Amino acid sequence: MSTTQPTKVITGKVRFSYVNIFKSRSFQLGQEEKFSICLLIPKKDKKTIADIKAAIQAAVNQGVSDKWNGKKPANLKLPLRDGDEERADEAEEYTDMFFLNANSNQKPGVIDMYKNEILDPTEVYSGCWGRASINFFPFNSNGNKGIAVGLNNVQKLGDGEPLGGARASAEDDFDDDFDDEMLG
Secondary structure: OOOOOOOEEEOOOEEEEEEEEEEEEOOOOOOOOEEEEEEEEEOOOHHHHHHHHHHHHHHHHHHHHHOOOOOOOOOOEOOOEEHHHHOOOOOHHHOOEEEEEEEEOOOOEEEOOOOOEOOOHHHOOOOOEEEEEEEEEEEEEOOEEEEEEEEEEEEEEEOOOOOOOOOOOHHHHOOOOOOHHHHO
């Protein structure tokens, strides 16, 4: 973690989920479109977890002085969540993982392990592995106070099992036994 930017973190190897980094989108009607990604962080990656916790604390300190009238709110929303506690019943990819969601109004830089720009959106998908450059900042919006995660850049390091289930090919979905007499 950079000492000049205490709220910025370059993660270790994490798994990508809910990848929306090539085209912005909104998740609710009327909501601003953003680029976003969910980072699944292995609990055994003690350095990344420590860096994230330190950056969150730096953002909390910033919020106390800049956004929250000098004191830490009791109902503060924090971005780092425990997959074993919050998603245990939903998906096994959250087992032994922390996770957080990062987003940006601007398209992040996306590169491969050799620092070549990735232009093909199918190359970076939910389930592949990589690193991310993220920053933490305080917010105070509509009565909600907390720490948000900004997405700067993404680096793909390797492939992984796609999340969300395997998708069948069009060729596999449509067999050769189609009866065209059904068309009338």
